[in-house]
Amino acid sequence: xxxxxxxxxxxxxxxxxxxTLSCSPIxxxxxxxxxxxxxxxxxxxxxxxxxxxxxxxxxxxxxxxGRQFSNSRSEMNVSTLELGDSALYLCAxxxxxxxxxxFFGSGTQLSVL
Amino acid sequence: DQxxxxxSPSLSVQEGRISILNCDYTNSMFDYFLWYKKYPAEGxxxxxxxxxxxxxxxxxxxxxxxxxxxxxxxxxxxxxxxxDSAVYFCAARRNNNDMRFGAGTRLTVxx
Numbered sequence: 001x002x003x004x005x006x007x008x009x010x011x012x013x014x015x016x017x018x019x020t021l022s023c024s025p026i027x028x029x030x031x032x033x034x035x036x037x038x039x040x041x042x043x044x045x046x047x048x049x050x051x052x053x054x055x056x057x058x059x060x061x062x063x064x065x066g067r068q069f070s071n072s073r074s075e076m077n078v079s080t081l082e083l084g085d086s087a088l089y090l091c092a093x094x095x096x097x098x099x100x101x102x103f104f105g106s107g108t109q110l111s112v113l
Numbered sequence: 114d115q116x117x118x119x120x121s122p123s124l125s126v127q128e129g130r131i132s133i134l135n136c137d138y139t140n141s142m143f144d145y146f147l148w149y150k151k152y153p154a155e156g157x158x159x160x161x162x163x164x165x166x167x168x169x170x171x172x173x174x175x176x177x178x179x180x181x182x183x184x185x186x187x188x189x190x191x192x193x194x195x196x197d198s199a200v201y202f203c204a205a206r207r208n209n210n211d212m213r214f215g216a217g218t219r220l221t222v223x224x
Contacts, residue, residue: 004156033212042119043157043202043214056210090156098212101147104156 002026004093004105012111018079021108025072025093031055032074033098034066037088037107049074050097078110086112116140117205119215126222132190134218136203139184143205143213148177148188151200151217160201161188193222 005024013019025032033056034046045058049068066076072093078085088109092102118137126132134148144165149157163170163177163186170177176189190197200217207213 035214040122040216042117042216043204045212045214058211092156098206098210101159101162102157102212104149104158106154106156 004091004103006089006091006105006108008108009106010109010111012113013081014113015081015083017081018077019081019110021076021078021089021091021110023074023076023091023093023105025074025091026103029093029095029103030072031094031097032068032072033092033094033102034074034076035090035092036060037090038086043090046076048098056098081112083112086110115216116143117203117213117215119201119203119218121218122216123219123221126193126220128195128222128224129192132188132193132197132220132222134188134190134201134203134220136186136188136215137184138186138205138213140205140207140213141181141184142207144208145206146177146179146186147204147206148175149202149204149214150197151202157202190220193220195222195224198222 007022031050033048035043048056052068068074088107090107092104147162148160151157179186202217203215
């Protein structure tokens with residue numbers, strides 16, 4: 001069974017630009033959640049999608065948004081990038097949601113210059 | 114607000130000895146706790162979990178202890194092996210609608 005796939009692996013953007021990250025969950029998994037990892041802050045929960053609907057949301061500004069498609073693939077978008085958005089963005093999938101162990105992708109390393 | 118805290122950024126242990134990683138939380142509504150392990154350039158992988166109705170869960174060399182009154186959990190690895198060297202994250206979940214992670218502890222097991 002293929003694991004969680006995130007693309008691209010690395011991304012370099014400049015301030016003010018916008019970026020879209022992609023996540024393909026494990027086949028059969030309907031829940032996709034997104035996390036931001038920065039040194040010293042650990043993993044911070046961004047949001048969770050289930051059956052194309054945002055079900056849960058963390059404490060991030062509206063510049064961070066996402067969506068989920070009918071095949072459960074998910075995208076995360078960050079608009080008006082700031083230097084502080086530089087981080088590793090991880091997505092995770094599970095069958096039904098945050099009530100079970102999550103399977104993580106390898107992440108997208110975003111650098112904002 | 115950091116509701117899940119791992120106060121030790123790093124830990125170094127000799128091979129064969131016990132590794133104890135600690136985690137504190139502030140929200141008494143958390144009902145499920147998990148530990149994840151992360152190697153460089155890879156996503157975190159699930160290690161072990163414990164429900165708030167239990168105080169101990171064991172899986173091979175890994176044991177998680179939960180002390181609800183102290184809002185503290187710990188992960189014990191016995192015996193520690195060099196392959197256990199990684200960053201360990203504890204996570205806490207509340208009612209299936211929120212997942213909080215600690216900042217992580219980098220474990221180094223020396224041969």
